[in-house]
Amino acid sequence: MSERWRLIAGVLGTGVALAGLPLLGLPAFYESVLYLVFHWIALATSWSLLSGYAGYFSFGHGAFFGAGVYTTTTLAAMYGVPFLATLPVAASVAALLSAGIGVVVFRVKRLRGELFGLLTLAITFVLGTIVLNTRLDGGPGVYLSNVPLPRLVASPTGTFYLLALGLATVTVAGACLVTRARLGLGLYAIHDDEDVAEVEGVPTFAYKLVAFALSAAVAGVAGGIHAMYVSYVTVGDTFSITVPLYVVLMSVLGGARHWLGPAVGATVITASLYAFTGGEQALLGRALVALILIAAILVVPEGIVPTVLARVRRARAQPREAATTPAPALPRVEGAALECHDVWKAFGGIEALRGVSLTVGRGEIVGLVGPNGSGKTTLINVISGHYAIDRGRITLGATVLSERPAHRIAGLGVSRTYQIPRPFAHGSALDNVALAATFGAARRTPREARAEAHAWLEFTGLARRAAALPHELNLHERKFLELARALAGRPRVILLDEVLSGLNPGEIASAISLLREIRARGVAILFVEHVMRAVLELSDRVVVLNEGEVIAAGTPHEAMRAPRVVDVYLGKGHVVA
Amino acid sequence: MPSATLLGQALVSGLLAGGLYGLLAFGLSLSWGLLRLVNLAHFALALLGAYLTYQLGHVLHWPPWLAAAAIVPAFFALGVALHVVLRHFRVTELTSLLVTFGLAVILESVIQWFWTADYRRYETPYASASLRIGPFFIPVLELLACLTAAALACATWAWLRFTYVGKALRAAAEDAAIAGAFGVNHRRHAFVLSGVSAAYAGVAGVFIALISTLAPAQIWAWLGVVFAVVIIGGLGNPVGALLAGFLIGVSESVTMAVAAPAWAPLVSFSILIGILVLRPERV
Numbered sequence: 001m002s003e004r005w006r007l008i009a010g011v012l013g014t015g016v017a018l019a020g021l022p023l024l025g026l027p028a029f030y031e032s033v034l035y036l037v038f039h040w041i042a043l044a045t046s047w048s049l050l051s052g053y054a055g056y057f058s059f060g061h062g063a064f065f066g067a068g069v070y071t072t073t074t075l076a077a078m079y080g081v082p083f084l085a086t087l088p089v090a091a092s093v094a095a096l097l098s099a100g101i102g103v104v105v106f107r108v109k110r111l112r113g114e115l116f117g118l119l120t121l122a123i124t125f126v127l128g129t130i131v132l133n134t135r136l137d138g139g140p141g142v143y144l145s146n147v148p149l150p151r152l153v154a155s156p157t158g159t160f161y162l163l164a165l166g167l168a169t170v171t172v173a174g175a176c177l178v179t180r181a182r183l184g185l186g187l188y189a190i191h192d193d194e195d196v197a198e199v200e201g202v203p204t205f206a207y208k209l210v211a212f213a214l215s216a217a218v219a220g221v222a223g224g225i226h227a228m229y230v231s232y233v234t235v236g237d238t239f240s241i242t243v244p245l246y247v248v249l250m251s252v253l254g255g256a257r258h259w260l261g262p263a264v265g266a267t268v269i270t271a272s273l274y275a276f277t278g279g280e281q282a283l284l285g286r287a288l289v290a291l292i293l294i295a296a297i298l299v300v301p302e303g304i305v306p307t308v309l310a311r312v313r314r315a316r317a318q319p320r321e322a323a324t325t326p327a328p329a330l331p332r333v334e335g336a337a338l339e340c341h342d343v344w345k346a347f348g349g350i351e352a353l354r355g356v357s358l359t360v361g362r363g364e365i366v367g368l369v370g371p372n373g374s375g376k377t378t379l380i381n382v383i384s385g386h387y388a389i390d391r392g393r394i395t396l397g398a399t400v401l402s403e404r405p406a407h408r409i410a411g412l413g414v415s416r417t418y419q420i421p422r423p424f425a426h427g428s429a430l431d432n433v434a435l436a437a438t439f440g441a442a443r444r445t446p447r448e449a450r451a452e453a454h455a456w457l458e459f460t461g462l463a464r465r466a467a468a469l470p471h472e473l474n475l476h477e478r479k480f481l482e483l484a485r486a487l488a489g490r491p492r493v494i495l496l497d498e499v500l501s502g503l504n505p506g507e508i509a510s511a512i513s514l515l516r517e518i519r520a521r522g523v524a525i526l527f528v529e530h531v532m533r534a535v536l537e538l539s540d541r542v543v544v545l546n547e548g549e550v551i552a553a554g555t556p557h558e559a560m561r562a563p564r565v566v567d568v569y570l571g572k573g574h575v576v577a
Numbered sequence: 578m579p580s581a582t583l584l585g586q587a588l589v590s591g592l593l594a595g596g597l598y599g600l601l602a603f604g605l606s607l608s609w610g611l612l613r614l615v616n617l618a619h620f621a622l623a624l625l626g627a628y629l630t631y632q633l634g635h636v637l638h639w640p641p642w643l644a645a646a647a648i649v650p651a652f653f654a655l656g657v658a659l660h661v662v663l664r665h666f667r668v669t670e671l672t673s674l675l676v677t678f679g680l681a682v683i684l685e686s687v688i689q690w691f692w693t694a695d696y697r698r699y700e701t702p703y704a705s706a707s708l709r710i711g712p713f714f715i716p717v718l719e720l721l722a723c724l725t726a727a728a729l730a731c732a733t734w735a736w737l738r739f740t741y742v743g744k745a746l747r748a749a750a751e752d753a754a755i756a757g758a759f760g761v762n763h764r765r766h767a768f769v770l771s772g773v774s775a776a777y778a779g780v781a782g783v784f785i786a787l788i789s790t791l792a793p794a795q796i797w798a799w800l801g802v803v804f805a806v807v808i809i810g811g812l813g814n815p816v817g818a819l820l821a822g823f824l825i826g827v828s829e830s831v832t833m834a835v836a837a838p839a840w841a842p843l844v845s846f847s848i849l850i851g852i853l854v855l856r857p858e859r860v
Binding site: 105 | 800801839846
């Protein structure tokens with residue numbers, strides 16, 4: 001049984017074991033406290049799906065919770081729908097609401113970090129105002145005391161406890177599953193560098209939307225149950241600042257990037273809030289929780305669970321992942337010709353590309369040179385789909401690339417490297433390469449991808465550094481990591497943006513032999529480079545760009561001797577008449 | 578449809594309320610825009626300032642101006658101390674939000690501990706004084722708050738625009754490392770700015786005590802509106818914040834007059850959402 005299923009079995013087993021608790025006949029007070037613990041576990045864990053894993057900090061969890069509260073309230077109290085039947089509806093309403101918001105918001109690139117947080121907070125208050133002023137509430141609040149509660153066990157508190165326990169168990173198990181599936185890997189990549197994730201083949205928009213909808217659906221169900229639990233709902237209590245801030249606090253305290261972190265945080269905080277009950281003690285309890293939050297963020301910013309796990313690993317002196325599995329044979333790929341035909345791209349008034357046409361054949365290396373600002377990197381950015389072109393056509397074999405989203409282009413077999421390496425900061429070298437292997441041109445399971453990632457690390461000479469985090473690598477290693485990552489996508493075309501710059505002569509020599517090997521596998525290579533020795537040595541053909549136009553193309557020596565090229569590089573006086 | 582007089586009066590009270598929003602927004606806007614720290618505790622500081630004014634004035638019978646003279650410098654020192662802590666732990670933009678949230682909760686608890694959750698009202702002879710211009714009534718204290726806000730906005734703008742410290746702060750906000758390479762002592766200036774932000778919270782607090790009834794939970798009531806003001810006004814831009822305060826204040830009070838008071842929050846938040854979605858590059 002793999003680690004993933006062992007963990008999930010553990011979570012479900014714990015859930016089943018805890019379900020026996022009401023049989024002990026505990027006083028109702030304890031069942032209520034435990035209900036709240038699991039209520040908050042479900043809410044905090046669901047929040048972390050988008051906000052913890054993908055780093056889109058939402059302060060709008062209260063909106064989805066509230067949507068669930070008022071869906072159940074309206075259906076059960078006003079239309080007499082059985083309570084349990086309202087819960088799936090509550091989930092759907094909340095999920096649809098979040099998907100609607102996501103469709104608009106996730107298209108705006110700058111709406112990340114604290115702006116996304118504020119936006120979602122504002123949405124919560126807007127929703128609250130609408131509910132307050134319409135028939136859904138109307139102002140005085142709604143009673144659910146007449147709604148019959150189906151008894152799962154004898155006591156009502158026991159029933160609520162079981163409902164919350166069930167929701168929390170399913171949510172935590174689901175979170176565990178997500179973190180070990182494609183979705184989770186993609187979300188982590190979005191957290192570290194969303195643009196790179198998209199170019200590596202992660203369908204970022206769809207993943208964010210799915211994570212947002214799942215997260216909202218759980219909040220909706222939690223809201224539906226809670227409406228019945230409190231049996232009198234008001235807008236003031238429902239759409240308050242409490243829900244969003246508590247879930248953030250709990251997740252951050254426990255570790256928002258870990259599937260178990262929010263559950264630990266929720267347990268610690270709910271339990272310590274209930275250690276102090278009544279009057280002045282409650283006040284003291286709240287201040288204490290706030291103090292814990294401050295201390296936790298300042299001292300263990302990654303959260304309790306990741307910090308403890310790191311300590312345990314270090315104590316056992318175990319490498320993060322043993323790199324001993326034998327590397328599988330590297331797959332051969334079928335190269336394809338890349339063709340740019342009359343490509344135009346302008347940024348405002350600046351025309352970066354003005355009718356660029358070039359081809360790179362199968363197994364061919366084309367060097368792309370030109371002065372700074374001539375449009376080389378822009379060309380790579382439009383081929384990989386980071387920017388859409390204004391006019392023209394880019395094709396790979398018989399497939400048109402232009403006008404496809406970047407992750408689709410990656411899936412068709414286009415990989416790139418970045419001039420300044422952009423590894424995913426929270427993942428090891430192996431994680432970085434495995435991500436590209438998971439989402440690249442060949443569809444592989446995360447487990448297969450890891451095995452293949454080892455092979456690529458070996459190929460680029462990084463096998464020893466598999467467990468190292470990017471900030472522990474030197475420039476040369478990070479450049480080669482970029483290369484390994486690009487190769488792991490099983491590209492048919494690879495776009496290299498100054499992989500050699502900043503390397504010493506020895507490192508350049510080893511990189512050059514690496515590129516030759518890559519070409520020998522049938523991959524088409526377009527490489528932007530300032531290191532002329534490498535350009536002349538490697539390129540089958542050279543294309544020279546200047547001010548967004550191709551000014552020369554041909555064999556390396558032809559192209560570099562063309563009068564316009566000499567003119568651009570050295571000035572008019574040096575052109576031999 | 579309400580009468581023209583009613584609408585006009587709504588406009589006037591909206592402008593006056595907007596002045597107070599601006600006053601609350603200045604410190605937040607400065608620390609967010611120039612220090613990249615989102616300070617939720619700012620609201621709590623303002624309310625603490627209000628309760629202190631109440632304590633000094635209502636209980637100890639100090640005149641309000643004397644209370645202000647004591648509170649504002651003390652708050653400057655508090656702001657500096659807060660920044661010492663935040664700097665020491667290398668707090669980032671996002672974690673600053675969480676840490677200062679915790680701080681706000683603690684301050685709320687402290688306020689509730691000393692002054693209980695009951696409503697408190699600082700009765701002054703000026704509280705009911707108002708000018709009458711044509712058919713409109715203008716409460717004197719709110720007018721004073723509004724004028725103070727305008728004066729502070731202009732002074733702060735000039736400070737950032739013309740003085741060395743102001744220029745250095747703006748340079749460091751663009752790129753602290755580069756500014757440092759050109760000899761800007763970013764850290765020392767940041768302490769000053771943090772102190773100034775907190776002092777503005779003190780000023781706002783004095784006026785809040787004079788104008789409104791106090792309750793500890795008010796900290797959260799301002800949150801949404803003031804954030805809307807800060808973002809609409811542009812981060813680090815005091816004049817923008819004041820104008821945005823007027824915009825939000827007027828749109829709220831007109832909504833109250835035309836529709837119902839309960840609809841008012843919809844306006845400011847819708848404006849905020851609209852700006853975030855359509856013009857995110859402004860922030």
